[in-house]
Amino acid sequence: MIPLRAWTEIDLSAYERNLKNIKQALPETVSFISVVKADAYGHGLPQIVERSLQSGIKTFAVANIQEATEIRNVGVGWPILLLGALMPGEEQYIPNSEFIPTISSLEELIRLQSVCEAKQSIVQLHLKIDTGMGRLGLWYADTSECIKRIQASPNLKLSGIYTHFSDPVNDPQFTQIQRQRLESVIATIQSNSAISVHADSSASFNALSESSPYNAVRIGLLQYGVLPYPKMQALNISVTPTLSFYTKVGLVKTLPKGSSISYGRSYQLNRDSKIAILTAGYGDGIPLPYSGRGSVIIQDKLCPILGRITMDQIIVDVTDLKSVQSGERVILIGRSENCSITLERFCQDSDSIPWEVLCSITKRVQRVYTNPRT
Numbered sequence: 001m002i003p004l005r006a007w008t009e010i011d012l013s014a015y016e017r018n019l020k021n022i023k024q025a026l027p028e029t030v031s032f033i034s035v036v037k038a039d040a041y042g043h044g045l046p047q048i049v050e051r052s053l054q055s056g057i058k059t060f061a062v063a064n065i066q067e068a069t070e071i072r073n074v075g076v077g078w079p080i081l082l083l084g085a086l087m088p089g090e091e092q093y094i095p096n097s098e099f100i101p102t103i104s105s106l107e108e109l110i111r112l113q114s115v116c117e118a119k120q121s122i123v124q125l126h127l128k129i130d131t132g133m134g135r136l137g138l139w140y141a142d143t144s145e146c147i148k149r150i151q152a153s154p155n156l157k158l159s160g161i162y163t164h165f166s167d168p169v170n171d172p173q174f175t176q177i178q179r180q181r182l183e184s185v186i187a188t189i190q191s192n193s194a195i196s197v198h199a200d201s202s203a204s205f206n207a208l209s210e211s212s213p214y215n216a217v218r219i220g221l222l223q224y225g226v227l228p229y230p231k232m233q234a235l236n237i238s239v240t241p242t243l244s245f246y247t248k249v250g251l252v253k254t255l256p257k258g259s260s261i262s263y264g265r266s267y268q269l270n271r272d273s274k275i276a277i278l279t280a281g282y283g284d285g286i287p288l289p290y291s292g293r294g295s296v297i298i299q300d301k302l303c304p305i306l307g308r309i310t311m312d313q314i315i316v317d318v319t320d321l322k323s324v325q326s327g328e329r330v331i332l333i334g335r336s337e338n339c340s341i342t343l344e345r346f347c348q349d350s351d352s353i354p355w356e357v358l359c360s361i362t363k364r365v366q367r368v369y370t371n372p373r374t
């Protein structure tokens with residue numbers, strides 16, 4: 001086997017435990033929509049979906065039809081909510097699939113309706129309401145024409161209504177306004193069958209009670225064991241990170257004090273130094289702003305990154321380590337016996353957010369799965 005240069009390890013049993021703990025924290029009336037867009041936040045969609053199914057997850061959400069088709073390749077039998085805009089031409093893939101489109105405009109609705117009429121099929125849809133995110137969704141004060149059209153059509157079934165919060169962590173007051181706006185739309189809908197109502201994601205789902213009108217949540221980040229904000233720890237939701245990120249030492253050498261390091265001579269050695277050149281760079285998803293700020297773990301010691309990160313390589317200071325060899329494992333995100341680099345810390349030192357870092361780990365980084373179900 002060709003030796004790995006950069007890889008992530010994904011602990012599927014930690015993932016399953018996270019799902020269980022989140023489900024336990026939800027009121028019984030609230031169902032779990034597992035958000036697996038962007039290749040399950042970089043964890044690998046088929047592997048994550050398969051383990052979710054084994055853990056009793058029954059509904060998934062993805063960004064688009066292409067991602068939904070990847071779930072279909074794992075198997076059939078579960079609804080898949082498409083969170084993105086319904087592009088012209090995509091409506092033809094909805095009838096007789098288990099894909100549930102999000103409708104954000106009259107134009108999308110008309111296209112969906114005409115294809116359903118032509119194919120004489122009934123499709124489910126979720127109506128998205130823009131309550132203050134300023135992204136997808138019908139503006140909350142402007143929904144009546146779409147709702148009337150859906151209710152008058154034998155081909156369209158409103159099976160869900162939802163919104164997305166723009167700042168649930170820092171602006172609870174505005175989040176409350178967003179809830180009220182959604183609830184004002186719900187009050188105008190007459191329906192004989194159950195409608196899924198959802199607004200909360202990882203950052204806010206813990207605010208729900210059985211008496212609220214919300215009967216579903218869309219959870220992404222938290223199921224991968226990452227807290228959307230640090231203080232969430234205090235809320236008694238126990239999750240552990242599912243992903244660790246590794247690379248290797250490619251070359252070790254010594255350079256005299258004053259030597260310059262990397263592109264732009266972005267660092268000058270202030271002592272005679274031993275440096276290690278690692279086999280991963282921004283081509284593997286390590287953000288450029290991490291240059292000169294982040295560290296890695298080698299032999300259970302934090303080693304600072306020197307100078308600019310390059311496409312395939314990073315240079316780190318290993319002067320204080322005894323003997324470092326080419327081929328040694330290096331931790332980029334993860335923990336050793338006495339050291340850890342959490343995803344949260346990695347994000348802080350690279351001016352990024354966990355969602356972005358996870359999605360940015362590139363294709364050439366091999367995903368290695370641990371603790372599969374046998």
Ligand SMILES: Cc1ncc(COP(=O)(O)O)c(C=O)c1O
Nearest residue numbers: 035083164201202218219220221
């Ligand atoms: C519409 C929508 N719902 C739910 C989520 C899941 O959010 P989180 O990963 O914070 O749980 C996202 C994430 O980007 C989203 O865009």
